[in-house]
Amino acid sequence: MIFGKEKIIPILAISVLLLGIFSALYVNATQISKETITINGNEYTITYLFSICKKVTIQTDEGEKTGISFDEMITKVGVGCPSCHNYIIKAEDKYQQTYTWEVLKTGVLTDYSRAYFPNTAHTFWIRNVVEIEVK
Amino acid sequence: MDKMKIFAGILLFGSLWGFSESIIGSALSEVGLPAGAIMTGFFALTFLVISRMTYKQPGMQLGMGVIAGTLRLFNPFASCHICSALAIMAEGAIFEIIWYNISFDFKELKPIIIQMSMGILTSYLIYVGGYILTQILTPIVSGPGFYFENLIAMIPNIFSSGLLPALIGAVVLPATILIKKVDFSLKDRLYYPTTIGISLLCWSIVIGSWFLITV
Numbered sequence: 001m002i003f004g005k006e007k008i009i010p011i012l013a014i015s016v017l018l019l020g021i022f023s024a025l026y027v028n029a030t031q032i033s034k035e036t037i038t039i040n041g042n043e044y045t046i047t048y049l050f051s052i053c054k055k056v057t058i059q060t061d062e063g064e065k066t067g068i069s070f071d072e073m074i075t076k077v078g079v080g081c082p083s084c085h086n087y088i089i090k091a092e093d094k095y096q097q098t099y100t101w102e103v104l105k106t107g108v109l110t111d112y113s114r115a116y117f118p119n120t121a122h123t124f125w126i127r128n129v130v131e132i133e134v135k
Numbered sequence: 136m137d138k139m140k141i142f143a144g145i146l147l148f149g150s151l152w153g154f155s156e157s158i159i160g161s162a163l164s165e166v167g168l169p170a171g172a173i174m175t176g177f178f179a180l181t182f183l184v185i186s187r188m189t190y191k192q193p194g195m196q197l198g199m200g201v202i203a204g205t206l207r208l209f210n211p212f213a214s215c216h217i218c219s220a221l222a223i224m225a226e227g228a229i230f231e232i233i234w235y236n237i238s239f240d241f242k243e244l245k246p247i248i249i250q251m252s253m254g255i256l257t258s259y260l261i262y263v264g265g266y267i268l269t270q271i272l273t274p275i276v277s278g279p280g281f282y283f284e285n286l287i288a289m290i291p292n293i294f295s296s297g298l299l300p301a302l303i304g305a306v307v308l309p310a311t312i313l314i315k316k317v318d319f320s321l322k323d324r325l326y327y328p329t330t331i332g333i334s335l336l337c338w339s340i341v342i343g344s345w346f347l348i349t350v
Contacts, residue, residue: 005236005243013252013305016259020298023291030291088285096288100279121218123273 067108149202154337176303200227222265258304
C-alpha cells in the first residue's frame with residue numbers, strides 16, 4: 001500500500017505540473033494580440049470608438065474610472081435592439097464573461113482596453129478586451 | 136484528543152488563515168504580487184499541514200476553511216466577499232479529500248520527493264479547485280448568472296494559473312514538515328489563553344479594518 005503511494009504521488013504531481021505547463025503554453029500560443037476590438041463581427045480601433053462616443057466617468061470601489069460607455073458604444077456601432085441581447089466580452093488571454101444589457105450599459109471601456117462595471121465583482125472587470133460578441 | 140482543544144485549534148488556525156487572506160493577501164495584491172498563488176502555496180498550505188500534523192484530526196481542515204472563509208467575509212479591501220469566502224471553504228474541503236488516505240503518522244511523507252510531490256499536488260488542486268468554484272459562484276451570487284461556455288473557455292487559463300502555487304508548494308511542504316519537527320507544544324494552562332487570544336487578535340484586526348474603512 002505504502003509502496004503504491006510512493007509511486008502514485010510523484011506521478012500525479014508530475015501530471016499536474018505538465019498540465020499546468022502545457023496549459024500555459026497553450027494560453028501563450030493562442031493569445032490574441034491586436035490593435036482593434038471586434039464588436040458584433042466588425043473591427044474597430046480604440047481611437048475610432050473614442051471619436052464616436054463621449055467620455056464618461058463612473059464611480060467604482062477602486063475610485064473613478066473614465067472611458068466610453070458600453071451603452072453608447074453598442075448603439076453607435078449599430079447593434080439593433082441592444083436590450084434584446086446578451087454580450088460576451090473576451091480578453092486577449094481567452095478570459096471572458098457574459099453580461100446582460102442591464103449590467104453592460106452601466107460599464108465603461110477605457111482607452112487602455114479595460115472594461116469596468118460599477119456594481120459587479122472584479123471578476124467582471126476585463127483587461128485587454130479584444131472582442132464583444134453579441135448573442 | 137479533547138474536543139474543546141481541537142475546536143480551539145480550528146479557531147486558531149482558521150483565524151490565522153483568514154487573517155492572512157484578508158490583510159496580507161490584500162497587501163501583496165496592492166504591490167502587484169500574485170497574491171492568490173502566494174496565499175495558497177505558502178499561507179494556506181502551511182496552516183493546513185501544520186494543523187494536520189499537530190492534531191491528526193480529519194475534518195479539522197474543513198472547519199478551518201469555514202472559519203477562514205467567514206473571516207474573509209469581513210475583508211475590507213476586496214470585492215465579492217461571499218465568493219472568496221466560499222472558495223476558501225472549498226480549499227479546506229479539497230485538502231481533506233487529497234489527504235484522506237495519508238496516515239496520521241505521515242510515514243508516507245518521509246522521502247523528500249514525496250513531500251515535494253504532495254506539496255505540488257495539494258497546492259495545485261486546492262488553488263485550481265478554489266478558482267473554478269469562484270468562477271462558478273461569482274456570476275451566480277453577484278452577476279448576471281453562470282454561463283458554462285465562459286468556464287470552458289477559461290479552463291486553460293485556470294489550469295496554467297495553478298503552476299506557481301504548485302511550485303511554491305513543492306518548497307513549502309518539505310519546509311513545513313522540517314519546522315514541525317521542532318516541538319512547540321504549549322503547556323496545558325497556556326493553551327486556551329494563547330489560542331483564543333491569537334484568534335481574537337486576528338478577528339479584531341480584520342473587523343477593525345473593515346469598520347474603519349466602511350463605516
